[in-house]
Amino acid sequence: MAAITVQGLTKRFGDVLAVDRLDLAIDGGTVAGFLGPNGAGKTTTLRMLLGLVAPDAGTATIGGRPYRELPDPVRRVGAVLEAGGFHPGRSARDHLRVMATAAGLAPGRVEEVLEQTGLAGAARRRVGGFSLGMRQRLGLAAALLGDPEVLVLDEPANGLDPEGVHWLRGLVRGLADQGRTVLVSSHLLAEVAQTVDQVVIIDKGRLVTQSTLAALTAGADRTVRVRTPEPEALRDLLVARGATVTVDGPDRLIVGGVTTEQVGQAAAAGGVVLHEMRFERSNLEDVFLELTGGKGDPR
Amino acid sequence: MTRLVHAELLKLWTTRTARVLLALAAAGTAALTVVVLTFAGRPGQPALGDDALRQLVLAPNGPLTLAALVLGILGMAGEFRHGTATPTFLITPVRGRVVAAKLVAAVVAGLAIALVAAAVVLAIALPWLPAKGVHATVADPGLGARVAGLAAAVALSAVLGTGLGALLRNQFAAVIVGLLWWQGSIEQLLVGTLGRPGLERWLPDGAALALTAPGDGTLPMWAGGLVFAAYGLILALLGGRLVVRRDLT
Numbered sequence: 074m075a076a077i078t079v080q081g082l083t084k085r086f087g088d089v090l091a092v093d094r095l096d097l098a099i100d101g102g103t104v105a106g107f108l109g110p111n112g113a114g115k116t117t118t119l120r121m122l123l124g125l126v127a128p129d130a131g132t133a134t135i136g137g138r139p140y141r142e143l144p145d146p147v148r149r150v151g152a153v154l155e156a157g158g159f160h161p162g163r164s165a166r167d168h169l170r171v172m173a174t175a176a177g178l179a180p181g182r183v184e185e186v187l188e189q190t191g192l193a194g195a196a197r198r199r200v201g202g203f204s205l206g207m208r209q210r211l212g213l214a215a216a217l218l219g220d221p222e223v224l225v226l227d228e229p230a231n232g233l234d235p236e237g238v239h240w241l242r243g244l245v246r247g248l249a250d251q252g253r254t255v256l257v258s259s260h261l262l263a264e265v266a267q268t269v270d271q272v273v274i275i276d277k278g279r280l281v282t283q284s285t286l287a288a289l290t291a292g293a294d295r296t297v298r299v300r301t302p303e304p305e306a307l308r309d310l311l312v313a314r315g316a317t318v319t320v321d322g323p324d325r326l327i328v329g330g331v332t333t334e335q336v337g338q339a340a341a342a343g344g345v346v347l348h349e350m351r352f353e354r355s356n357l358e359d360v361f362l363e364l365t366g367g368k369g370d371p372r
Numbered sequence: 373m374t375r376l377v378h379a380e381l382l383k384l385w386t387t388r389t390a391r392v393l394l395a396l397a398a399a400g401t402a403a404l405t406v407v408v409l410t411f412a413g414r415p416g417q418p419a420l421g422d423d424a425l426r427q428l429v430l431a432p433n434g435p436l437t438l439a440a441l442v443l444g445i446l447g448m449a450g451e452f453r454h455g456t457a458t459p460t461f462l463i464t465p466v467r468g469r470v471v472a473a474k475l476v477a478a479v480v481a482g483l484a485i486a487l488v489a490a491a492v493v494l495a496i497a498l499p500w501l502p503a504k505g506v507h508a509t510v511a512d513p514g515l516g517a518r519v520a521g522l523a524a525a526v527a528l529s530a531v532l533g534t535g536l537g538a539l540l541r542n543q544f545a546a547v548i549v550g551l552l553w554w555q556g557s558i559e560q561l562l563v564g565t566l567g568r569p570g571l572e573r574w575l576p577d578g579a580a581l582a583l584t585a586p587g588d589g590t591l592p593m594w595a596g597g598l599v600f601a602a603y604g605l606i607l608a609l610l611g612g613r614l615v616v617r618r619d620l621t
Binding site for chain 2: 086116117120123124125126127140141143146147152154157158159160161162163164167170171172174175176177215
């Protein structure tokens with residue numbers, strides 16, 4: 074059974090349709106990247122999943138139940154959300170003590186998660202003096218308090234230096250190896266590419282694609298861009314040879330799943346003139362931009 | 373529920389503001405008591421009577437209720453100010469329980485402030501009053517009721533602050549409204565506009581007076597306490613509904 078299920082999830086803020094009939098399913102025990110440009114609706118989706126924002130329509134469940142109906146949510150789900158959530162005057166240890174007390178967790182867990190996130194040395198310092206990276210670590214410490222089987226991390230790499238990002242990857246991988254489910258959002262595909270098993274990409278509140286990382290990159294590595302005065306004829310020739318073809322303007326085609334040699338052979342066999350042909354070794358980021366419309370469209 | 377109340381008290385205790393407010397309340401009470409005792413009976417100042425201890429215990433009620441009011445506001449609105457509402461409601465998704473725990477914690481904190489202050493007054497005044505020629509004893513039959521009135525007024529002010537914080541959620545706005553209420557502007561305006569002089573004893577400030585300055589024109593102490601508590605609880609109910617329903621973005 075899927076650990077996280079979202080069905081028809083919809084949320085409107087005034088004129089903005091933040092999340093639009095979103096469906097997705099994350100299998101238990103996997104690390105899933107939740108990707109999309111800024112403003113795509115990732116944070117709103119995660120906040121609905123966590124019962125902080127009420128959806129206008131649809132459902133979001135964890136282990137088959139809405140978050141608000143989980144009997145002991147902190148032991149089931151840990152979450153790191155953007156924008157802090159710390160009182161600047163409280164020390165890191167006190168922040169965690171308050172949470173552990175409210176959740177009825179053993180006080181010893183506080184020291185364990187401080188150790189686990191590398192904050193033991195800073196535990197007595199007031200959070201107001203923390204760097205963004207340290208706040209992210211404290212957020213992770215709080216998420217780990219209840220030793221949950223599901224983790225929801227919203228842009229956890231924000232504000233981390235390269236060393237911190239490396240550490241985060243190791244932490245997430247370690248959590249996954251223990252059989253936990255991790256849903257980690259990011260606006261940068263490369264940031265999570267080394268860590269995730271599957272990716273969910275959304276844009277403008279809608280699902281763009283959900284697949285394994287391998288499937289996403291397999292189609293991406295071999296793309297040939299062709300310029301020809303006879304695009305329809307060439308398209309038919311290429312489709313007959315099993316390529317995927319997208320028309321990209323009056324005289325342009327984007328051909329997937331073939332090499333330049335195969336395109337050239339098809340054109341020669343059909344007597345089609347080519348004006349230009351270019352092999353593109355697009356990386357993950359290009360795939361991502363292409364899938365999400367590319368412009369970023371900040372909202 | 374106990375663990376939620378415990379967590380709320382820990383929240384208050386682990387911020388500097390709360391500790392500073394408690395320290396200020398104790399120090400301010402001590403200073404006020406010393407000033408009254410020093411100047412009592414001098415030219416132009418009324419001499420102390422046998423009810424001196426009772427009056428001294430109630431003397432600091434103004435600053436103490438204000439401290440409790442602000443503490444209540446910060447406890448609730450501070451969650452939104454600093455975004456701690458997110459972790460708080462992740463731990464306890466049934467938000468009404470958090471609001472209830474905050475109200476109980478406000479009562480506990482208010483009682484603590486009032487009892488610390490009363491202890492400070494007694495510690496200073498009991499050894500000092502005989503030197504002023506006043507017979508003072510903790511066995512004074514009226515003293516218990518005065519301490520209880522002070523404790524109720526301070527605790528219920530914290531409840532009112534919690535309700536105000538929930539209703540407005542903006543810490544700054546809630547403190548401003550709280551201040552206006554506390555120094556009486558809102559009620560004067562109401563009474564003045566409505567032209568009903570008997571009204572004020574039914575308003576929050578007038579009801580609180582029944583606890584801290586019982587006398588002619590106020591409600592009986594128990595009734596004043598009930599009315600004052602009702603205002604706090606109504607604010608908390610209205611505000612609590614908003615807190616429960618509002619999206620946390």
